[in-house]
Amino acid sequence: MDNGNQTSKTGTLILIGGAEDKLQEKFILRTVYQFCGGSRARITILPSASISDESASEYKEIFTDFGVEKVEVVPLFNRKDANEPNLVKELESSTGIFLAGGDQSKMVKILQGTKAYHAILNCYQKNGGVIAGTSAGAAAVSNPMIASGPKGSIPRSGMAKIASGLGLSHYLLVDQHFHQRDRMGRLISGVLSYPHMLGIGIDEDTAAVVSSQDQLSVIGRGTVTIIDACQAQCLNPSTTPQGSPLAFSELIIHMLIAGDLFDLNRRTVISKEKSHENFRKSSLSRS
């Protein structure tokens, strides 16, 4: 993904499954802080998915406590503000942007095509910055994204409601609160419709860290489920009504825990020994 031009460098995505620890060790948020540059980080918190900046203020306090040089909440709650030069400037000068949770469709509607949106893209695609998102903030990173859908372990026709997302990734279909909200069915239903994408189901207090080298590493308490429908075959007739179970073959599932590393291009796990080595190197180079 790195295009070799020294003035342009792809950054890191930190996709958090929601409900990350904010009271004890704060391991996930501390990792975000480290990837953003530690004490030299300049972090902007975007509460656009939420109805208020309440939770964003909580994140600001936590990052401030970690010792971040500069952390700001940028209250973008409508498309007019998302073109406001002063607010956009904050995003442009960030080493990391944190997308708080709420409703992913609300955030995409506010940001899509605005100057703020392009500042986020630039931060990630050109300036080597970090885009971290929790819950709805993680779901919105992909394009298309899962906008909503009912819970349940059986995938059903039309279960995942798909919509346009921010498009920081076009090959990861992200779902969150994954096992806690019983979302295996909707994520499988999503990847069966978009088999070129990898389904990434992230548990609460868990994150998938996607490096510029397209390696995904897992941190936190829960699991990250990777669903690969590339070779899968749908068995249902074309007349299957909405809500009926989907039948399929050859779906590949990987379930990872903290310390595991996955090669997103080759769609395989990287061996544990190598994985720990790579993750340590990656953390050290950023903190």
Place this chain on the structure above:
Amino acid sequence: MDNGNQTSKTGTLILIGGAEDKLQEKFILRTVYQFCGGSRARITILPSASISDESASEYKEIFTDFGVEKVEVVPLFNRKDANEPNLVKELESSTGIFLAGGDQSKMVKILQGTKAYHAILNCYQKNGGVIAGTSAGAAAVSNPMIASGPKGSIPRSGMAKIASGLGLSHYLLVDQHFHQRDRMGRLISGVLSYPHMLGIGIDEDTAAVVSSQDQLSVIGRGTVTIIDACQAQCLNPSTTPQGSPLAFSELIIHMLIAGDLFDLNRRTVISKEKSHENFRKSSLSRS
């Protein structure tokens, strides 16, 4: 599986996920009746997994209503009775044996190694008979079998409690009430321990019909999930404590609905057109 000797012929397994319809169309039980020979069937019902023969009497009434020539409940509730010549004779002369639900470990303890057990084996392995089991009766067919284990979609260390089963199959690890009781985690945990076996998770009012040609076809309202850990790699360290999430890669999942056919030797789905053709032939040849 057919050994080519005309006097010895492997039969059919009908593995039912429990809670099959007993009031309306009774599609699953009607299929059991057809596979056992229709009006010429001689069906023996074994309630050994249960604490009484109450449900067995209900099955007897249903099969009688279908027009079965001979249907008997054989009340084997201890190992002494399981060696009783008169009761064993009933099993030996059956075209089909129906294992009612309850506790699979209870049934295995009563039957294992007795004359009744060998009569069941002979019915299936030599006389081309049908062994149908519902719920615990389906789980007990394999060896090893899943004896118990908690619900949950995340597979955890030690989640599936494995014990010796009847051993009519040594390569199918059967679980039942599958999606209804949220048993994906325990079945994955089971096949990760026994990767030479295929996990077969059967929903309620659904059955997997396993032919002597090692083809599995699905009937009924729900899904049959087939879990293939043959290529899977466990990622947990050997010190993983009991109850911790299991991490793994390259697990293959197939989810089938009524009409789908699966080749158990090649571990692949047989195409839909061929599947319908084969299933029709198979049904016609038996009813």
